[in-house]
Amino acid sequence: MVLVVLGIDALDPELVDDERHPHLTLTRHKRIETIDSHAGEPSTHELWPTIITGLPPSEHGLQLDDGVAWENPLLRYGSRAADYLLSDSLQASIGAWLLTNTGADAFRVPSSYYAENGLTTVFDGTDSTAIGVPNYVVDPDTEDREHSLRRELGDLFERDTEAVGGHTTADLPTFYEQCMEMSIVRTARARNALRSGRYELVFAYTSGLDLVGHVTYDRPDVQSQAYDELDRFVADVHADLGPDDDLLLVSDHGLQDGVHTHEAMVAGTDPETVDSIDSVLDVRDAIEAALAGGAHETAATVEFEHGDGRDDVQERLEDLGYM
Numbered sequence: 001m002v003l004v005v006l007g008i009d010a011l012d013p014e015l016v017d018d019e020r021h022p023h024l025t026l027t028r029h030k031r032i033e034t035i036d037s038h039a040g041e042p043s044t045h046e047l048w049p050t051i052i053t054g055l056p057p058s059e060h061g062l063q064l065d066d067g068v069a070w071e072n073p074l075l076r077y078g079s080r081a082a083d084y085l086l087s088d089s090l091q092a093s094i095g096a097w098l099l100t101n102t103g104a105d106a107f108r109v110p111s112s113y114y115a116e117n118g119l120t121t122v123f124d125g126t127d128s129t130a131i132g133v134p135n136y137v138v139d140p141d142t143e144d145r146e147h148s149l150r151r152e153l154g155d156l157f158e159r160d161t162e163a164v165g166g167h168t169t170a171d172l173p174t175f176y177e178q179c180m181e182m183s184i185v186r187t188a189r190a191r192n193a194l195r196s197g198r199y200e201l202v203f204a205y206t207s208g209l210d211l212v213g214h215v216t217y218d219r220p221d222v223q224s225q226a227y228d229e230l231d232r233f234v235a236d237v238h239a240d241l242g243p244d245d246d247l248l249l250v251s252d253h254g255l256q257d258g259v260h261t262h263e264a265m266v267a268g269t270d271p272e273t274v275d276s277i278d279s280v281l282d283v284r285d286a287i288e289a290a291l292a293g294g295a296h297e298t299a300a301t302v303e304f305e306h307g308d309g310r311d312d313v314q315e316r317l318e319d320l321g322y323m
Helices: 044-053 073-085 088-101 112-116 145-151 172-196 208-215 220-240 271-275 280-293 310-319
Strands: 003-008 028-033 128-131 201-206 246-250 254-256 259-261 263-268
Touching: 003 172, 003 220, 003 280, 028 271, 028 280, 044 280, 128 172, 145 172, 172 201, 172 208, 172 220, 208 220, 208 254, 220 246, 246 271, 246 280, 254 263, 263 271, 271 280
Parallel strands: 003 201, 003 246, 128 201
Antiparallel strands: 028 263, 246 263, 254 259
């Protein structure tokens, strides 16, 4: 058995439809509770560490101040002084400028952070791979195409605290295409990991849907189109599953009218796993229970069942510069 978990940032339970999005709803789907940051809305920076540890942000320690990651290396040394000397609004403004103009990234805390702080994650003790999970960076010195695209967006995704969705874009069509490319990259990497036969847990994350949602508060048709395209990308992962494999989709929050909503969702091919999740705090336990209940065999003991095409995905990604 291989369990593939796709972390889809901002997948909103109110914006999926069983008939229109069969691969975003799968066999069963449901809305689940999420956690708000002290700023009043769910924070991606905080929630993915929560999902992989099963701990609230106050316990795993990765917390955001007014949307600015003061854990960021560019800010870390000044964060204590900033708390005393700068107002919250000025901290947010400085952080917004840094994130827009310096290539700083709020989501690049290394995976070593967890062991160093006595924290365990869903990846411990399993044959697993973590693909792009925010604030669980296995190799901080490398990046794939999604991360480099996000880091280099520039004026395609500018931080603007006055805008409805907190960001603006100088060119929506180009921005949209780059966001969809991000989702293609991560779903393709998940497919490659699944096909390799090396893992019992494949956990891949993509932020494309979230980014599109933040700038399309006045273009719901564009956000709807992104859901339709993502459904097709997930369909490819779904089609690669073997008879004993499962697929689980998890979001950290929803997103409507440009802003994060206070509900997340899960969807899966195994109804029992979906039913066991009522909150982002439950995801880790549900994944571990699913793995404990399945019999995973690696490629060393099982002949690959998906045909000779397993190398095609990796070769295509390498040719395109995605790996």
